[in-house]
Amino acid sequence: MMIALLLIAFFTSWGLVFITTPLLVKIATKIKLLDIPSDRKVHEIPTPRIGGLALFLAFFIPFVIFYFSMMLSLRLPFTYLFYRPDWLGVFVGAILIFLTGFLDDLSGVPPRLKLVSQFISALAVVLGGLGIEKVLIPPWGVISFHPLVSALVTVIWCLLIINGFNFIDGLDGLAAGIAFICGLFLLIIAFITNHYYMTLPVVMLAGATIGFLHYNFNPAKIFMGDSGSYFLGYALATSALRISRDDSQGINLIIPALLILALPMIDVIVATLRRILRREHIFKPDCYHIHHCILNRGFSHRQSVLILYGVNCSMGLLAVSYFHLSPSTFWLLFSALIALLTALASSLGYFDWLFDSSLILSIKEKLKFIRFRTAFSKDLWMLEKASTIEDMRKRLVSALAHLNLDYAKLTIFYPPLNDKASEEFAISKPLPSSPFQLNIPITEGKKVLGYLFVEKNIPETSLSHKLLFTLLNRTTKSLLTYILRNPIDGNRYSKTGENTWTSNIPKRQTYILIAKGPYSERLH
Secondary structure, three states, X not given: OHHHHHHHHHHHHHHHHHHHHHHHHHHHHHOOOEEOOOOOOOOOOOEEOOHHHXXXXXXXXXXXXXXXXXXXXXXXXXXXXXXXXXXXXXXXXXXXXXXXXXXXXXXXXXXXXXXXXXXXXXXHHHHOOOOOOEEEEOOOEEEEOOHHHHHHHHHHHHHXXXXXXXXXXXXOOXXXXXXXXXXXXXXXXXXXXXXXXXXXXXXXXXXXXXXXXXXXXXXXXXXXXXXXXXXXXXXXXXXXXXXXXXXXXXXXXXXXXXXXXXXXXXXXHXXXXXXXXXXXXXXXXXXOOHHHHHHHOOOOHHHHHHHHHHHHHHHHHHHHHOOOOOHHHHHHHHHHHXXXXXXXXXXXXXXXXXXXXXXXXXXXXXXXXXXHHHHHHHHHHHHHOOOOHHHHHHHHHHHHHOOOOOEEEEEXXXXXXXXXXXXXXXXXXXXXXXXXXXXXEEEEOOEEEEEEEEEEOHHHOOOOHHHHHHHHHHHHHXXXXXXXXXXXXXXXXXXXXXXXXXXXXXXXXXXXXXXXXXXXXXXX
């Protein structure tokens, strides 16, 4: 009896779509309700875009017929629906979301207003008492949500799937075919979880989508438009909530539903992140969805659609296996499939945007700077530990090379000079082309042990004046540590003031550390 009822529901929905769609094609063509080709769209001729009306009628009319038939057979009042807030909420939300999409297909609706309508439709589901309250997630067990968290999660769930189907509706037959596959696997899960009352609406949905595919598969004679994609997404989102719910405990077996609807959900999440990270308007359409990436790799229109059908089927089969495999085997299979699909998507360029977004570039710059500071600090630490002048010079050159200096010179005095006596050594003759010059003294108390003189062409660096000065000061402190620890020309400087210099005649050692371009002439 149930099989016969499901077959009647399926063919009723299929027949209604098959009959009404050609009529809508004629009407839309006559009154110019056409989707005009553009750079972002893949179709080449104006195509009617009100196919969502056929899908809605093919679901709504059989539902009303079966509803009244059931009320008569059970001798219940026709107002019984009003005593079931869960069904009433879904019913009201479905009508609202369809009307929003249909108005958008007719004359256009602002994106923010569409989002508000979607939110209200999802909220109707929550107010009707249907939501994700407890979730069974192996191996952690059952996780219970606060009522407000439950409402938020349920609304987000609906919004993701509604917009997910709207986003993947970019190729002929893609959204309708994905909806049929999702409906088919939800039907299987409805039987597995004994939610037989949900088999009827899911079968109606499957019949409507498979009938619509006759006119929507490439080359499409009609598009479903926003009315169709919104309605299909909403119907599947609410059906999944119903089917995955264990009514005896209020627990949601949400993982199978997530897997079945993963393709549209992932695409809308990735698209949202992509637009945010690239600092684009979140409602601004683009050409970087998964179906666009497949087309850009040279696959034909039909091949691209069939590839995504295959991906959706593999996720559906994994969802069904959830009920038949041990948790460890399921999660192992899940990890392998996700890794495979992620690698496939990456090879298609689906994640290329991630590497040129402003946030990622900023993170890469910060990581680069961290590596730079680490290498710079390591060279200075090795400089302080150097045992010979030559080793010190090599480490100093390595450290200063990170600063991209054009010219650098180190002068060491022995014995150390006082401030006044060292003034003649502090004078350097800069090149006219060098806008940045520093002559930093290496001092201990009132004694000057040497100078670090540098020149740099600032336009060729990303380092600020302040940071460059800070790093150079850090360098002179490391030089001071080295000088205090090691003898210079056989003499040692003592912090106590008791010098061991063999001569009081000022001498100096000069080391040219860096000399690029015209600065190399100073060596001569």
